[in-house]
Amino acid sequence: MSHTLVIAELHEGKVRRSTLSAVTFARGISQPFDILVMGQGAASAAAGVVAFGAQKILVADDVSLANYICERFAPTVAAIGKGYKVIVATASSFGKDLAPRVAAKLSAGYAADLSAVRVEGDKLVYRRPVFAGNAYASCSITTPIHVVTVRQSEFGAAEPSGGASATETVAVQPADAAAARVEFLSLESTKSERPDLGEARVIVSGGRALKEQFAQVLDPLASLLGAAVGASRAACDAGYAAPELQVGQTGRIVAPNLYVAVGISGAIQHLAGMKGSKVIVAINKDPEAPIFQVADYGLVTDLFQAVPALVKGLA
């Protein structure tokens, strides 16, 4: 029997790459693990995760799972998960929605958004950011089963380790009674050729200062660098950028090799989402802007001149 159960997330018939962060967590505690691939089309999606060293890939495939609805997924995850010590998902919006409901079913403690895990004797000690990353807390879970979600920014995507895990079909449990009161209507997303924020090696991120010229100013730089585009809350709230581009405490938590913050003041809630980036560049006309306290390279100037010049300089 394996120790850890990794919950995979499906998207358009494939396992999302973000799942590989939960795999990194599972490998990190050096215990055998299984991966549960759940959703309509899970049987074929499972092929995407057979080479990562799991003992088994468990497949729960059913038409009733075509769209993710927590009340349909949680019963099966809990039924399978009760045989494990640790149940882990990546802290995506999927993981954060599903994992606590599973924990409640199993009377298990749930720790969100882990940034690290340590094995101390026979105990697992978890580390997680609190207060928008202004402090880190160490904690343990006191129930026999632990449910956790892990940060993509701190648990990098696992590399394949070769071999092929055995695949096993598991029964899909009946949905919660509450599922009858939930109807999936639509998933609207802006189609983009750019990499996902969680996986991008370079992110060009804009703030309120960009106004209606948000895309016009940032797109050429992002295209040149093969970057994902991010935004501050103020830019999203004002409608200059799509809400799903928000980086921060309550948006995406990112840690690319290069983060270019353009016209972003650097409020703690924004810093919480990007200060783990390897190299940070800030362009802001206010020399006192807090973003400069975390920037490796700060440029105090007008962004509307600087960004086009940077595009020229780097081309």
Add this chain to the structure above:
Amino acid sequence: MKILVPLKRVADPDNANKVKVTAGKLDTTGMQWKPNPFDEYAVETALRLTENGASTKVRLGEVIVLTVGPKEAETQLRGALATGADRAIRIDATDDDLDGDVVARAIRAVVEKEKPDLILVGKQAVDGDSNQVGQLLAEYLGWPQATFAGTIKSEGDTALLVGREVDGGTLTLRVTLPAVVSVDLRIVAPTSVSSKHSPTHTYADGVRFAALMAIMAAKKKPMVEFKLSELVSDAAAKIAYTTHELPPPRKAGIKVKDVAELVDKLRNEARVV
């Protein structure tokens, strides 16, 4: 519609007195207390959902705010009453003894007494950033959950169309009440919340402020207290926090004088482009 809004007071890390760690423990001395911002958004959402376009005098429903916390947290409950909530409940507890699970079980006990149609929680409390009470509560009640709501449209106050802000975009669900909805930042944008009986004007961005008269009146609104032990038989937390530490400081960077120098540094020093 009867709406229950669980509200937590949090130490505000966003002012002069930042988070400190003393002897491996989080130290909030000198920090200011404020309502969790997401919970203020939840109160605003509840007020908008019970707004009566035909008459500003009679609200179409009731908004109850609830906190699990010490006596001092009544300040934040009174604040919510001043903006328009009708009454308040406090479950007496010490912050350090709580985790999301205890809070969810305590709220469940109140829900069983009050039987609200809707519970509006914040997406997360910005002290612990735990993001779980709403989901746990929904499971304990056997109710549907809709987390991270950026928009809510009430359909005759028996079902809600909820636009959830998810990683890939916006996911829209129809949930039939009673349900638990957790609210995200953009729920307080001018047109994010609506019902058949909404007023015709659009709202100002953000939450409403209390008028002085309302602050006085709020002192007379009902506030009842329960003991945690009256509501949950086993109030043991499932998460044990041991130590806290501050993040390692980022090493100070430099200011470059112009774009040319920035390009040079990125190419030849950082080697990231």
